[in-house]
Amino acid sequence: MASGPREKFDNPVVEWIDSRLPVFTLMNKEYGVFPTPKNFNYFWNFGAIAMFMLVTMIVSGIVLAMHYTANVGMAFDSVERIMRDVNGGWLIRYIHMNGASFFFIAVFIHMFRGMYYGSYKQPRELLWILGVVIFLLMMATAFMGYVLPWGQMSYWGATVITNLFSAIPLVGEKIVTLLWGGFSVDNPTLNRFFALHYLMPFVIFAVVFLHVWALHVTGSNNPAGIEPKTKKDTLPFHPYYTMKDTFGLLVFIIVYALFVFYAPDYLGHPDNYTPANPLVTPAHIVPEWYFLPFYAMLRAITFDIGIPFTDITIISAKLGGVLTMFGSIALLILLPWLDTHPIRSARYRPLFRTFLLLFVVVFVFLGYVGSQPADATLGPLPLSVFGLLGTAYYYGFFLVILPWLSKNEKGRDLPASIHESVLG
Amino acid sequence: MAAKTKNNQDGETRRDFLQLTAGAFGAVGAGAVAWPFINSLNPAKDTLALSTTEVDLTPVEIGQSITVMWRGKPVFIRHRTQEEIEEAREVDTADLRDKQTDEDRVEKPEWLVLVGICTHLGCVPVGQKNTEPRGDFGGWFCPCHGSHYDTSGRIRKGPAPKNLAVPPYEFTSDTSIKIG
Ligand code: HEM
Numbered sequence: 001m002a003s004g005p006r007e008k009f010d011n012p013v014v015e016w017i018d019s020r021l022p023v024f025t026l027m028n029k030e031y032g033v034f035p036t037p038k039n040f041n042y043f044w045n046f047g048a049i050a051m052f053m054l055v056t057m058i059v060s061g062i063v064l065a066m067h068y069t070a071n072v073g074m075a076f077d078s079v080e081r082i083m084r085d086v087n088g089g090w091l092i093r094y095i096h097m098n099g100a101s102f103f104f105i106a107v108f109i110h111m112f113r114g115m116y117y118g119s120y121k122q123p124r125e126l127l128w129i130l131g132v133v134i135f136l137l138m139m140a141t142a143f144m145g146y147v148l149p150w151g152q153m154s155y156w157g158a159t160v161i162t163n164l165f166s167a168i169p170l171v172g173e174k175i176v177t178l179l180w181g182g183f184s185v186d187n188p189t190l191n192r193f194f195a196l197h198y199l200m201p202f203v204i205f206a207v208v209f210l211h212v213w214a215l216h217v218t219g220s221n222n223p224a225g226i227e228p229k230t231k232k233d234t235l236p237f238h239p240y241y242t243m244k245d246t247f248g249l250l251v252f253i254i255v256y257a258l259f260v261f262y263a264p265d266y267l268g269h270p271d272n273y274t275p276a277n278p279l280v281t282p283a284h285i286v287p288e289w290y291f292l293p294f295y296a297m298l299r300a301i302t303f304d305i306g307i308p309f310t311d312i313t314i315i316s317a318k319l320g321g322v323l324t325m326f327g328s329i330a331l332l333i334l335l336p337w338l339d340t341h342p343i344r345s346a347r348y349r350p351l352f353r354t355f356l357l358l359f360v361v362v363f364v365f366l367g368y369v370g371s372q373p374a375d376a377t378l379g380p381l382p383l384s385v386f387g388l389l390g391t392a393y394y395y396g397f398f399l400v401i402l403p404w405l406s407k408n409e410k411g412r413d414l415p416a417s418i419h420e421s422v423l424g
Numbered sequence: 425m426a427a428k429t430k431n432n433q434d435g436e437t438r439r440d441f442l443q444l445t446a447g448a449f450g451a452v453g454a455g456a457v458a459w460p461f462i463n464s465l466n467p468a469k470d471t472l473a474l475s476t477t478e479v480d481l482t483p484v485e486i487g488q489s490i491t492v493m494w495r496g497k498p499v500f501i502r503h504r505t506q507e508e509i510e511e512a513r514e515v516d517t518a519d520l521r522d523k524q525t526d527e528d529r530v531e532k533p534e535w536l537v538l539v540g541i542c543t544h545l546g547c548v549p550v551g552q553k554n555t556e557p558r559g560d561f562g563g564w565f566c567p568c569h570g571s572h573y574d575t576s577g578r579i580r581k582g583p584a585p586k587n588l589a590v591p592p593y594e595f596t597s598d599t600s601i602k603i604g
């Protein structure tokens with residue numbers, strides 16, 4: 001945002017503004033001529049797609065908020081009224097509801113891209129960490145949004161998740177009471193969740209701004225994982241990537257629209273069309289699909305960890321599960337220091353590539369485990385055993401495999417330049 | 425020259441001191457301002473005012489259970505049968521995860537009063553009606569992750585760490601209690 005030397009604009013109005021506040025110069029520098037590696041594949045679309053989804057969520061959310069009532073006596077009915085009586089209300093709600101899912105789809109792919117091509121490595125560590133912060137804020141936002149319609153899943157999801165904090169030794173119960181504003185999930189809880197659900201997307205917006213700022217300091221990574229050296233390696237962002245991003249975005253929107261119009265409740269849960277009832281728990285509580293792998297890790301710890309042959313418990317099963325779940329995100333933050341291999345892109349690291357793809361398979365499988373009732377079985381064994389194995393691989397990947405590979409994987413020869421890698 | 429350096433150093437330590445005290449006061453001040461905001465999220469007076477519930481026990485027959493609301497939570501009241509009481513008292517507490525005798529959990533043996541919230545992650549266990557599953561120990565069963573509670577509401581099997589909580593309550597007459 002420095003106001004260095006500036007080129008004049010032909011349009012006098014633009015020039016008048018720009019000479020006083022150089023927004024046009026800034027836009028042109030960052031999104032017009034910005035030199036961008038010329039070898040991007042479609043994985044590089046998902047940042048722009050995530051940005052589009054954030055804006056979609058904010059716009060649809062603000063309109064929903066104009067019709068929604070955050071009171072336990074009225075919330076469920078106000079959402080039903082949005083669905084039945086408000087003009088086009090069903091559409092706005094389905095855009096918002098499925099938008100959350102598609103936002104997560106975009107961000108999961110975006111994160112996978114970062115891992116596969118080593119975008120978290122020096123000098124982009126902070127860029128990556130800001131991304132993880134956005135992911136955390138998104139999870140909190142989506143969790144609180146899901147509570148708002150005040151259905152059975154809203155209520156019991158909120159109960160189970162806020163109860164996680166009771167696992168904290170000594171002050172746990174106090175914290176939970178503070179979160180609830182009472183002695184159970186109730187009206188004060190709904191009210192504050194609504195206030196925070198409204199606020200947090202704008203906090204996300206601010207962190208996205210920092211994320212993009214950091215990106216424009218280091219420049220983008222690319223599928224070859226080597227830095228651009230000459231002009232031959234890059235293209236101006238506009239029109240090349242504005243077009244590529246627009247095309248990818250349109251394809252993404254088509255799929256999103258298919259869900260909104262033809263399968264709007266496919267990703268949701270029917271129990272949430274039953275009004276919240278504090279006296280009856282649904283037979284099978286499941287979170288939204290994007291939380292399932294983490295939910296599986298939470299439930300994987302079913303045993304107390306203590307001093308052997310005594311009754312002394314150091315970490316109860318409950319606390320262990322909570323730590324395991326939050327730890328899985330903490331590992332993402334540490335990733336740049338766990339994988340210190342000099343080669344970025346998995347293209348030139350066959351071993352890393354194999355373990356990473358296996359990691360993705362395990363992550364999806366954990367999602368399946370999380371979706372099943374706790375006493376489910378797979379073949380002769382209880383499913384929780386597989387949940388534990390999957391969790392072990394998740395942790396092992398970060399804490400054992402990556403550090404080991406950093407020292408021992410030889411890797412393939414890197415191309416001399418991006419230009420050369422494209423020509424093959 | 426040397427004198428000046430010394431002076432400078434003197435100034436430096438005084439400045440350090442002032443900065444530290446100013447910083448400390450600032451931090452305490454910020455905390456003092458933050459506290460009312462955080463504390464406003466704790467239960468309000470009207471929420472606290474709802475925290476006692478009176479229950480008339482006359483209509484509850486032996487073997488029956490009722491559920492009442494207390495602080496937004498279900499409270500289970502079971503009029504236990506003689507067998508249920510005996511079953512609860514025969515257990516050797518050494519075998520229990522959360523060691524408590526039945527005597528410690530009731531005011532009067534025939535009336536068992538419990539917070540109906542599973543101590544695992546907060547689901548409401550089933551077993552209030554005779555027709556509902558009551559788990560392997562004849563008390564309650566939590567379908568969420570499979571915790572079994574006995575006829576004293578003690579955890580016997582499954583992931584829950586603690587017995588079902590006994591809320592504070594007292595008998596206001598032979599047939600009514602005040603919870604909270
Ligand atoms: C990061 C962006 C956002 C995410 C991930 C998100 C997520 C969600 C989710 C998952 C729901 C539950 C949908 C359902 O099952 O009915 C929801 C509901 C809601 N959200 Fe958001 N939201 C976001 C932004 C916003 C914003 C900015 C506002 C308001 C300014 C808003 C207002 C609402 C309202 C009023 C509801 C309740 C109505 C309903 O349930 O459909 N949201 N949100």
Ligand code: FES
Nearest residue numbers: 542544545566569
């Ligand atoms: S909440 Fe009851 S067993 Fe998990």
